[in-house]
Amino acid sequence: CTSSGPKGRGAMSADAVVVGGGPAGLMAAECLLAAGHRVLLIEAGPCCGRKLLVAGRGGCNLGSLRPHPERAYDPSEPCAAWLERFPVAALRDWSARLGVDLVVGNGGRLLSADGGSKRLLRTWLERLRRAGLDLRCRHRWTGWHEDGSLAVQGPDGPLGLRPARTVLALGGGSWPRTGSDGGWVAILAAAGIRVQPLRPANCGVELDLPADLLTAHAGSPLRRAALRVAGDEPDGLRPWLGRGNLVLSTYGLEGGAVYSLVPRLRTLLDAGAAPQLLLDIDHDRGAASLAQRLAADRGRRSLATHLRRRLRLGPAVSALVHACIDRSQRDDPQALATALKALPLPVRGLRPLAEAISSAGGVCLRAVDPSLQLHARPGVWVAGEMLDWEAPSGGHLLHACLASGLVAGQAAAESHMSS
Numbered sequence: 027c028t029s030s031g032p033k034g035r036g037a038m039s040a041d042a043v044v045v046g047g048g049p050a051g052l053m054a055a056e057c058l059l060a061a062g063h064r065v066l067l068i069e070a071g072p073c074c075g076r077k078l079l080v081a082g083r084g085g086c087n088l089g090s091l092r093p094h095p096e097r098a099y100d101p102s103e104p105c106a107a108w109l110e111r112f113p114v115a116a117l118r119d120w121s122a123r124l125g126v127d128l129v130v131g132n133g134g135r136l137l138s139a140d141g142g143s144k145r146l147l148r149t150w151l152e153r154l155r156r157a158g159l160d161l162r163c164r165h166r167w168t169g170w171h172e173d174g175s176l177a178v179q180g181p182d183g184p185l186g187l188r189p190a191r192t193v194l195a196l197g198g199g200s201w202p203r204t205g206s207d208g209g210w211v212a213i214l215a216a217a218g219i220r221v222q223p224l225r226p227a228n229c230g231v232e233l234d235l236p237a238d239l240l241t242a243h244a245g246s247p248l249r250r251a252a253l254r255v256a257g258d259e260p261d262g263l264r265p266w267l268g269r270g271n272l273v274l275s276t277y278g279l280e281g282g283a284v285y286s287l288v289p290r291l292r293t294l295l296d297a298g299a300a301p302q303l304l305l306d307i308d309h310d311r312g313a314a315s316l317a318q319r320l321a322a323d324r325g326r327r328s329l330a331t332h333l334r335r336r337l338r339l340g341p342a343v344s345a346l347v348h349a350c351i352d353r354s355q356r357d358d359p360q361a362l363a364t365a366l367k368a369l370p371l372p373v374r375g376l377r378p379l380a381e382a383i384s385s386a387g388g389v390c391l392r393a394v395d396p397s398l399q400l401h402a403r404p405g406v407w408v409a410g411e412m413l414d415w416e417a418p419s420g421g422h423l424l425h426a427c428l429a430s431g432l433v434a435g436q437a438a439a440e441s442h443m444s445s
Contacts (some may be wrong), residue, residue: 047074057435105359
């Protein structure tokens with residue numbers, strides 16, 4: 027995208043500035059424009075919405091119907107309150123007004139009907155421009171001057187802006203090639219704002235298993251499997267936290283089933299523990315049913331063939347069985363069935379932040395009020411992945427980013443700040 031307003035230092039005039047052109051920033055700008063404010067949006071990159079475009083390659087998962095989005099979070103967390111302000115019905119209406127219908131996919135995911143995000147982003151930006159948005163790309167916010175004005179570095183040199191209200195929506199630290207490089211962390215920390223280090227969320231998990239095993243079976247799906255962290259016993263609310271897509275990779279596991287366990291694994295790894303994942307290879311069958319099938323005469327068939335014929339388990343599971351279960355258990359149908367319901371997978375670590383779908387950490391929620399305004403900087407609101415919250419996979423991230431942008435944008439629009 028290019029700047030929509032006239033170029034030049036003196037041409038920038040706005041009573042509201044949004045920093046960051048991702049979903050949260052664009053939603054905040056939309057709310058400010060709807061309230062009649064003159065809005066300037068500055069984006070460090072060459073265009074807006076780069077992370078949204080990358081996410082769109084997988085079908086543009088904007089939200090989820092299952093579970094109810096607000097129930098994906100602890101009711102005490104602010105995320106639930108954001109989603110109550112911008113529920114699924116509002117999300118679908120908003121998308122439809124942009125000419126993009128949302129359809130329900132596997133697992134209740136809400137996907138754009140055209141299978142991508144380009145059309146949605148293009149239409150959204152056009153609508154914001156028609157509403158009066160002054161959009162300036164290749165303008166990087168670098169903090170505050172001593173007089174409190176915003177420090178911005180543009181193509182033509184440094185700028186100083188003094189808006190009555192500012193919304194910061196600079197993203198987290200995942201996918202840095204899209205502009206979410208977390209460079210703002212040091213700026214806010216230097217300004218006395220409490221910030222937690224950015225950490226990987228919704229990321230792959232490295233297993234301490236033989237490299238040749240993982241390489242040989244990389245890409246193999248574990249379709250009927252479920253996971254839990256060893257020591258975390260199932261309960262009535264979340265019997266097995268990790269269910270859904272699960273795939274072996276060259277380093278361990280990828281997919282939504284393991285992403286939901288990353289917060290717990292990260293806590294254990296930070297404490298110096300050596301966590302294990304327990305893999306239920308067929309969550310739809312109990313141990314007794316598995317044992318009955320495995321008790322059939324095996325003859326001279328190999329264990330891999332026996333598992334394939336009796337349980338329809340592929341070579342990847344057979345390799346995990348040989349690597350993680352003692353031979354004495356493998357030869358006993360009852361013991362093998364029990365082991366297959368909790369196959370121990372030693373965890374070595376998490377994949378790097380740059381590879382993660384999203385990030386945890388950021389501006390501490392205690393550093394903002396319920397409207398997402400910084401206590402230490404009245405007139406400055408924060409939205410999106412900059413805040414220290416963590417979204418489950420499956421559309422919750424984009425939905426909550428949009429919702430937080432709405433909360434911050436509406437609060438900034440309604441504030442009575444002097445210019």
